[in-house]
Amino acid sequence: MASSSFSSSSSTGSGRVVEERRGIPGAQFVEDVQIYLTQISLDANSALSFIQQRLQQYNVVEMKLLTQQRDLQAKIPDIEKCVDAVATLQAKKSTGEALSANFEVSEGIYSHARIEEIDSVGLWLGDTIMLEYSLEEATDPLQKNLENAKASLEILVADLQFLRDLVTITQVTIARVYNWDVHQRRIRQVGAKPAQD
């Protein structure tokens, strides 16, 4: 069982540890607040600020993952459009016709082009590199990119769900430590009263 980054012992006493995943530290679920506070030898206030710090860290990671997710979600339709374009070119080639098209020269200005011999396409590999492929060869790298992108997105979504769980556990722990503290203060107040009579 992976231990969370602050506790010296592995989880016994109070609660179980949700293991870390891909570098994100896990969150400890607290069974009993009293035992938990004793275990980490902190009073309620210090524990609260420690846990809230953890929550902040999770929020930062979540922002990062959400940005990555948005990027991937934009990339996938792009690749699908490329696959579509290559398929259209292949279809046109098999009928032997030339393909006529309007393409953008500058914003709002289009020019007419006629593509006669449809043999190869250039695939943009990123930055300033474009590689020429024959029509048959082009579909493979595109499909592979599409599959990779979809697989990465799946992993990312699972990461985000895992993170969400950690955030929820941490929020519940904060609420419970706070409630426990309020409860303890009440007990102390009640205990102190008889002494005043």
Add this chain to the structure above:
Amino acid sequence: MQQGGGSETEVTWEDQQNINNFGRLNNRLHELEDEIKFAKETNDNLEDASNELIITDEEVVRFQIGEVFAHVPKDEVEDRIEQMKEVTSQKLEKFEEEKESVLGQMSELKKILYGKFKDSINLEED
């Protein structure tokens, strides 16, 4: 998560898992609502496009593929648009079904969690 008035309600691991699941379902619900909205918009655009096609008397239509507008015969464009509408409608149906299921699971969990925690927990959208 609302803070209670200093009560000592026990939270078990099972409770925590229920709360976690509720959170996950809620997120999924929002994602689905966005997807549904996008699919409906796409469907509307495709509808508008096929209406335009019916009105136009040109034989060759400029159909967008990637970043260019290819000159495609009207019939082929009609077919393509029909196909795209099929795909989008199926996606829409699937999303709506999943949304129903998610809402059902969420209301089950609400019953369980409100049952145990009553006022100490808030599961509503703020």
